[in-house]
Amino acid sequence: MGSRSCVRASSPLSTRLDQTALLSRRSLLSTAATAAAAIAATPALPSFAEATLVTRQQAYTRYVPRIERGRDFWAGGLRKYIASSDWAAIQREFEPLGKNKGGAIPKFFGPMRLYASSFSSKTISDKTLAMEEAVDELAEAANGLQIAADGTIKDTGLFSFLGGKKTMDEGSRSKLAQDAYKKGVLAFNKYIEISNDGLGISFAPMDTID
Incomplete structure (x- = not known):
């Protein structure tokens, strides 16, 4: 008897199954390659730290110049008005903001609060709270200054x-x-010192009032 081969001829069904498996593997490899290419082509999203830095840069550029103008007015023009008892000039600096008008004093409170908020993200940071506290102290100083400029106080006498x-x-x-004025200087300097703390080399620190 002749020896029989150990390899059996493939049946038609077996051939079809092998072809199907081959096609499935090719399809899987093609899908994986397509997905990998899509991932590679997708630009990386900025990290949270990078997004925060961009936001900080925008806030710095937008608000710090206005804050510095307010600081310079408090240390310069306002000081001269007080020294000369120019109450009318001080009153003009309290005029409410409007289109192309408004006094110097109302102009810096908004930027100061908005810049303070730029140091927070999902939650309000201690730095923002400390800066806001300094703004509140500055507002109290401005209120006292406005009373002095008006020259009247509430009567606390018998017929008050x-x-x-x-x-x-x-x-x-x-x-x-x-x-x-002195209280305002302390508040301005407190705000500036807090904002400068840990500011980083990307930003120029603000100067305090001497």
Whole structure:
């Protein structure tokens, strides 16, 4: 008897199964290659830190120049007005903001608060809160200054229930204005020092008031 071959001829069904498996493998490889190409072509999204840096840069460019103008006015023009008791000039600097008008003092509070908020992300940071506190202190100083410029205070005498006001003497106005100015300097410097802390080499720190 002749020896029989151990390899059997493939049946038609077996051939079809082998062809199907081959096509499936080719399809899988093609799909994987397409997916890999798509991933490679997709630009990488910026990290959270990078996005925060971009936001910080935009806020710095937009708000810091306005804050510095406010600081310079407080340290310069306002100081001269107080020294000369130019109450009318100080009152003009409190005029509400409007189209192409408004005093110097209302102009810097908004930028100061918005710049402070740029140091927070999903939650309000301690730095933002500290800067906001300094802005509140500056607002208190401005309020005292405005009272001095107006020259009247609420009457606390016997007939105060009538809602009358009492005119301040010149000495009281000057002292109140000077105290408000000094308080404002401290608030400005506090705000600036907090904002400069950990600012990074990408930004120029703001100068404080001497």
